[in-house]
Amino acid sequence: MTVGAEILCIGTELLLGEIVNSNSQYIAQQLALLGIPHFYQTVVGDNPDRIHQALEIATSRSSLIITTGGLGPTPDDLTTEAISSFFNTPLEERAEVWEHIQQMYSQTGRTLTANNRKQALLPRGADILTNPIGTAPGMIWEPRPNLLFLTFPGVPSELYAMWEQVAAPYLQTKYGQGTFHSKVLLYWGIAESALAAKVNHLFDLQNPTVAPYANYGQARLRITARANTKEEAIALIAPVEAEIREITGEHCYGTDDDTLASVVGKLLQEKNQTLAVAESCTGGWLGEAITQVSGCSSYFVGGVISYSNEVKINLLSVDRQILDQHGAVSAIVAEQMAIGIKQKLKSDWAISITGIAGPSGGTETKPVGLVYVAIADPMGNVEAIELRFNPSRGRNWIRKATVSSALDLFRKRFVMIG
Amino acid sequence: MTVGAEILCIGTELLLGEIVNSNSQYIAQQLALLGIPHFYQTVVGDNPDRIHQALEIATSRSSLIITTGGLGPTPDDLTTEAISSFFNTPLEERAEVWEHIQQMYSQTGRTLTANNRKQALLPRGADILTNPIGTAPGMIWEPRPNLLFLTFPGVPSELYAMWEQVAAPYLQTKYGQGTFHSKVLLYWGIAESALAAKVNHLFDLQNPTVAPYANYGQARLRITARANTKEEAIALIAPVEAEIREITGEHCYGTDDDTLASVVGKLLQEKNQTLAVAESCTGGWLGEAITQVSGCSSYFVGGVISYSNEVKINLLSVDRQILDQHGAVSAIVAEQMAIGIKQKLKSDWAISITGIAGPSGGTETKPVGLVYVAIADPMGNVEAIELRFNPSRGRNWIRKATVSSALDLFRKRFVMIG
Numbered sequence: 001m002t003v004g005a006e007i008l009c010i011g012t013e014l015l016l017g018e019i020v021n022s023n024s025q026y027i028a029q030q031l032a033l034l035g036i037p038h039f040y041q042t043v044v045g046d047n048p049d050r051i052h053q054a055l056e057i058a059t060s061r062s063s064l065i066i067t068t069g070g071l072g073p074t075p076d077d078l079t080t081e082a083i084s085s086f087f088n089t090p091l092e093e094r095a096e097v098w099e100h101i102q103q104m105y106s107q108t109g110r111t112l113t114a115n116n117r118k119q120a121l122l123p124r125g126a127d128i129l130t131n132p133i134g135t136a137p138g139m140i141w142e143p144r145p146n147l148l149f150l151t152f153p154g155v156p157s158e159l160y161a162m163w164e165q166v167a168a169p170y171l172q173t174k175y176g177q178g179t180f181h182s183k184v185l186l187y188w189g190i191a192e193s194a195l196a197a198k199v200n201h202l203f204d205l206q207n208p209t210v211a212p213y214a215n216y217g218q219a220r221l222r223i224t225a226r227a228n229t230k231e232e233a234i235a236l237i238a239p240v241e242a243e244i245r246e247i248t249g250e251h252c253y254g255t256d257d258d259t260l261a262s263v264v265g266k267l268l269q270e271k272n273q274t275l276a277v278a279e280s281c282t283g284g285w286l287g288e289a290i291t292q293v294s295g296c297s298s299y300f301v302g303g304v305i306s307y308s309n310e311v312k313i314n315l316l317s318v319d320r321q322i323l324d325q326h327g328a329v330s331a332i333v334a335e336q337m338a339i340g341i342k343q344k345l346k347s348d349w350a351i352s353i354t355g356i357a358g359p360s361g362g363t364e365t366k367p368v369g370l371v372y373v374a375i376a377d378p379m380g381n382v383e384a385i386e387l388r389f390n391p392s393r394g395r396n397w398i399r400k401a402t403v404s405s406a407l408d409l410f411r412k413r414f415v416m417i418g
Numbered sequence: 419m420t421v422g423a424e425i426l427c428i429g430t431e432l433l434l435g436e437i438v439n440s441n442s443q444y445i446a447q448q449l450a451l452l453g454i455p456h457f458y459q460t461v462v463g464d465n466p467d468r469i470h471q472a473l474e475i476a477t478s479r480s481s482l483i484i485t486t487g488g489l490g491p492t493p494d495d496l497t498t499e500a501i502s503s504f505f506n507t508p509l510e511e512r513a514e515v516w517e518h519i520q521q522m523y524s525q526t527g528r529t530l531t532a533n534n535r536k537q538a539l540l541p542r543g544a545d546i547l548t549n550p551i552g553t554a555p556g557m558i559w560e561p562r563p564n565l566l567f568l569t570f571p572g573v574p575s576e577l578y579a580m581w582e583q584v585a586a587p588y589l590q591t592k593y594g595q596g597t598f599h600s601k602v603l604l605y606w607g608i609a610e611s612a613l614a615a616k617v618n619h620l621f622d623l624q625n626p627t628v629a630p631y632a633n634y635g636q637a638r639l640r641i642t643a644r645a646n647t648k649e650e651a652i653a654l655i656a657p658v659e660a661e662i663r664e665i666t667g668e669h670c671y672g673t674d675d676d677t678l679a680s681v682v683g684k685l686l687q688e689k690n691q692t693l694a695v696a697e698s699c700t701g702g703w704l705g706e707a708i709t710q711v712s713g714c715s716s717y718f719v720g721g722v723i724s725y726s727n728e729v730k731i732n733l734l735s736v737d738r739q740i741l742d743q744h745g746a747v748s749a750i751v752a753e754q755m756a757i758g759i760k761q762k763l764k765s766d767w768a769i770s771i772t773g774i775a776g777p778s779g780g781t782e783t784k785p786v787g788l789v790y791v792a793i794a795d796p797m798g799n800v801e802a803i804e805l806r807f808n809p810s811r812g813r814n815w816i817r818k819a820t821v822s823s824a825l826d827l828f829r830k831r832f833v834m835i836g
Contacts, residue, residue, distance in 0.1 A: 013631050015456050016600065017446030018640075021439050024461070028435030038433050039468060043442070043459035046629075050457055057475060073611040074630050075621050108808055113615035133810045157815055211436070222436075277702075277723070283709025284695075284702025287723040291701025294777055294813055302729040304722055305695070305705040311720040311763055315733065345729055359712055395712055 003175050005031050005038040006062035010079050011069040011154055012045035023068045034171055035180040046076040055086045063146050069154035071136040073115040084123035087143040091121040101135045130166055134158040181233030182224040188408040190251045192219040198247050208236050260407035261289045267414050268299035276347035277303035278316055278337040281355040285403045301345045316340030329354050331384035334372035342376045350376040351406050357395045369398055373406045375413050421593050423449050423456040424480035428497050429487040429572055430463040441486045452589055453597035464494040473504045481564050487572035489554040491533040502541035505561040509539040519553045548584055552576040599651035600642040606826040608669045610637040616665050626654050678825035679707045685832050686717035694765035695721035696734055696755040698772040703821045719763045734758030747772050749802035752790035760794045768794040769824050775813045787816055791824045793831050
């Protein structure tokens with residue numbers, strides 16, 4: 001059976017530009033992974049007539065319609081109602097959904113309102129698309145042959161959980177005929193265009209295909225193979241991955257779901273070594289990134305957020321005279337911070353960060369975007385690296401890029417020492 | 419003249435999920451600022467038939483169609499061609515555009531190819547929408563009365579420059595007659611459905627309108643007014659806002675671009691008091707959130723990431739016996755952490771966090787999702803609050819919600835003390 005998918009996002013907040021449509025991107029990626037062709041994305045507001053009109057168009061050209069949004073308990077959550085009325089099918093309350101909703105509320109101590117009951121309604125004949133983490137389920141419904149609806153809430157975390165646990169296996173079984181498999185190679189410290197130039201000759205490959213993309217300063221290469229089985233796809237990807245790794249060397253820090261923090265964590269775990277951090281301008285973001293990795297307590301001991309100079313002096317033993325002479329944003333202060341935290345927390349390694357994230361606080365000699373990262377290693381060496389980010393990127397871009405750069409510098413230093 | 423806008427994004431990369439559709443969000447925001455109603459967003463790939471089909475639908479329901487993408491020099495850049503052929507209008511080379519393209523290339527030392535010449539083609543009768551920073555211009559074209567096209571490249575920076583310098587003033591002149599203005603009220607600690615139930619009676623208002631929405635556990639209410647001037651719109655919003663605030667009380671922490679961290683920052687700044695943090699399971703995220711606010715150095719001194727027990731003992735003076743007896747995740751340890759960091763960093767206030775973010779580490783009596791937040795105040799009082807999050811939300815959801823809850827608890831405590 002051939003299938004053509006359409007994503008229909010329902011929510012006035014998208015039309016007002018209050019949020020970016022990350023759900024469409026997620027579903028698009030997931031459809032690509034399943035090998036399901038997808039030709040249209042539509043957004044309409046919480047308006048019954050326009051939802052009907054969008055359904056008319058979508059049902060005339062697509063055989064798989066995936067909606068997000070409009071499943072909540074409030075009066076402007078209209079998706080289920082609109083779809084069922086479009087097909088002249090009555091809504092019915094599902095006892096098990098209503099029970100689940102009551103349970104979710106009692107667990108978290110919130111108060112149920114009459115509104116919530118409407119979330120238990122589904123069109124007659126529709127199956128429940130279980131929501132493992134929220135109150136509102138979606139539905140899986142084939143209102144007529146060759147036309148399938150899947151509905152999801154607009155909350156991304158709920159969409160992801162429902163997709164991965166219910167929708168993906170369901171769609172794989174229904175439409176599976178061969179599979180797409182992708183491997184993503186992750187890069188830090190090289191621009192997308194420079195990376196693309198290195199592997200230009202691979203972009204014409206047909207199976208697997210190689211495509212570059214970038215996200216928040218992180219360049220990536222996606223290798224995608226189509227085959228009868230996942231194993232065959234993996235075998236097609238392997239030689240191309242090897243060739244790319246040969247060309248791009250140490251810039252590639254990991255694949256797929258790896259993060260710089262998880263890669264650093266694996267390195268430390270393998271050697272049974274520990275890490276501590278001292279952060280000024282990033283204010284805890286490096287620690288936050290490291291502790292995103294479950295199980296990090298086996299190598300991460302903690303750190304100090306030394307936002308003020310007094311904290312640098314009192315908790316990290318930075319020399320007051322050095323601070324006065326060189327300023328808080330200097331290579332030597334970064335080095336003293338790294339040594340200080342390493343000694344204080346008795347860790348094998350330490351990373352320190354001091355910089356000017358802006359928008360204020362920059363000077364001619366020390367502009368916004370100037371950052372020092374220092375790494376102290378188990379042999380007692382310490383080295384500060386100067387980074388310069390484009391001030392026009394803004395405070396939080398600079399802080400985020402600093403955290404990634406610090407982890408990447410640590411990774412390279414760790415691998416070099418061996 | 420009434421107008422209804424539609425955004426049509428053209429690009430296979432959007433259908434593959436390679437990039438998020440930030441252009442739609444940007445244009446949506448800009449249209450809202452101009453008071454131009456906007457009802458549909460569509461995405462299609464670089465496919466001539468489907469672009470034609472999308473044009474058929476869009477021209478039948480919208481009077482202002484804004485396209486992004488497909489203006490580049492490569493064979494799969496089809497937008498200009500598709501629009502002109504849809505209206506049976508010939509393309510003509512514009513000498514000034516071709517000169518601009520040649521100039522741009524010679525300036526940046528790139529080599530022109532035959533492909534680039536196609537970027538100088540526009541339908542007969544269309545005006546040039548100047549691109550101040552890239553090679554490809556867009557067009558402003560009214561192919562028939564009451565139907566206006568504006569085309570933009572897909573590169574966000576070029577879209578922004580063209581919008582701000584050319585399109586916005588043009589649209590303001592053409593359609594300017596009144597404006598939309600919105601105010602968003604922000605909530606923490608109350609579910610979207612409970613909030614909606616409290617202000618249910620306001621959802622039928624016509625001008626201003628009131629609508630609820632939620633984002634990452636944060637409930638919001640949007641009040642939107644249409645009026646001739648921004649001032650009139652603000653005046654329409656004021657009484658409705660006052661009524662909502664009266665009903666929803668302390669749950670409302672701020673408006674529009676406020677964050678919990680910026681609100682906390684303002685409170686501290688007003689009283690000229692300082693804050694320090696001690697974090698376990700959030701690993702620095704609270705500090706990161708606080709330091710997102712530019713200028714936070716006037717009230718935020720820093721903190722300790724006490725991921726291991728040793729750090730709690732050595733840097734925060736938590737009692738080892740208490741730790742052994744009650745465990746790291748306990749009210750008394752949270753209180754000792756808050757007192758410890760407050761004394762160590764000589765701050766007026768302190769917030770501490772200790773909890774089990776999971777997915778491992780939970781027990782029957784201390785499950786994943788159990789968190790203690792303690793707040794130490796300038797009078798020397800300290801109090802721990804127990805929070806319980808749904809473990810199925812996952813590690814990072816729990817951590818993020820913990821950070822928001824800690825800031826909200828601090829805000830309420832601060833206001834209570836007065």
